[in-house]
Amino acid sequence: GQSLEQPSEVTAVEGAIVQINCTYQTSGFYGLSWYQQHDGGAPTFLSYNGLDGLEETGRFSSFLSRSDSYGYLLLQELQMKDSASYFCAVRDFNGGFKTIFGAGTRLFVKA
Amino acid sequence: DAMVIQNPRYQVTQFGKPVTLSCSQTLNHNVMYWYQQKSSQAPKLLFHYYDKDFNNEADTPDNFQSRRPNTSFCFLDIRSPGLGDAAMYLCATSRTRASGGPNEQFFGPGTRLTVL
Numbered sequence: 001g002q003s004l005e006q007p008s009e010v011t012a013v014e015g016a017i018v019q020i021n022c023t024y025q026t027s028g029f030y031g032l033s034w035y036q037q038h039d040g041g042a043p044t045f046l047s048y049n050g051l052d053g054l055e056e057t058g059r060f061s062s063f064l065s066r067s068d069s070y071g072y073l074l075l076q077e078l079q080m081k082d083s084a085s086y087f088c089a090v091r092d093f094n095g096g097f098k099t100i101f102g103a104g105t106r107l108f109v110k111a
Numbered sequence: 112d113a114m115v116i117q118n119p120r121y122q123v124t125q126f127g128k129p130v131t132l133s134c135s136q137t138l139n140h141n142v143m144y145w146y147q148q149k150s151s152q153a154p155k156l157l158f159h160y161y162d163k164d165f166n167n168e169a170d171t172p173d174n175f176q177s178r179r180p181n182t183s184f185c186f187l188d189i190r191s192p193g194l195g196d197a198a199m200y201l202c203a204t205s206r207t208r209a210s211g212g213p214n215e216q217f218f219g220p221g222t223r224l225t226v227l
Contacts, residue, residue: 004153031213041220042221044218045215048213050213087154091212096208098156099156099214099216101153103152103153104152
């Protein structure tokens with residue numbers, strides 16, 4: 001079967017660094033995406049890793065290790081506006097391409 | 112600005128009373144998706160259209176139907192809403208589906224459905 005696991009909640013203070021982990025189990029893994037969703041808002045795309053390693057986009061970085069079926073999203077210099085839910089999503093091929101979302105990690109940023 | 116628009120943002124219906132949610136896009140994307148999202152859960156894909164080609168997920172109840180009359184518009188019809196169908200319904204688009212790349216999806220703001 002297919003499954004994604006990420007922590008349900010993470011709390012951090014403003015200015016700190018936080019890492020949100022995602023482990024996955026799928027049959028036809030192609031890549032890992034991250035989406036951000038503020039309360040009452042639409043998910044928005046943050047990053048994608050198709051190959052092992054680190055991808056950096058401003059304060060956000062995402063990492064993938066295919067051999068470990070593991071990735072993470074790293075948020076640096078946390079700001080209050082980063083309080084949101086973060087979803088990892090696997091790009092999977094099983095007779096056709098599909099994106100499968102994890103249950104999301106709710107990040108609380110405290111002053 | 113190119114975008115995905117959903118109307119209405121909030122919809123209240125009665126148990127068993129049919130309801131239609133609408134989605135439009137100005138991105139000219141080939142693929143449109145409907146997701147159901149319940150509180151603190153992942154978006155759950157109901158179905159998607161690749162152009163006019165309809166693709167139902169195996170576990171999507173028959174109670175949910177969809178129409179895509181043209182590239183820009185897509186509708187979600189819930190024929191007989193039950194209390195368990197109360198959720199946020201998200202419409203999304205992507206340029207293509209046959210890609211091993213990011214296949215970035217662009218989401219609308221969602222319609223929150225309440226069933227009384």
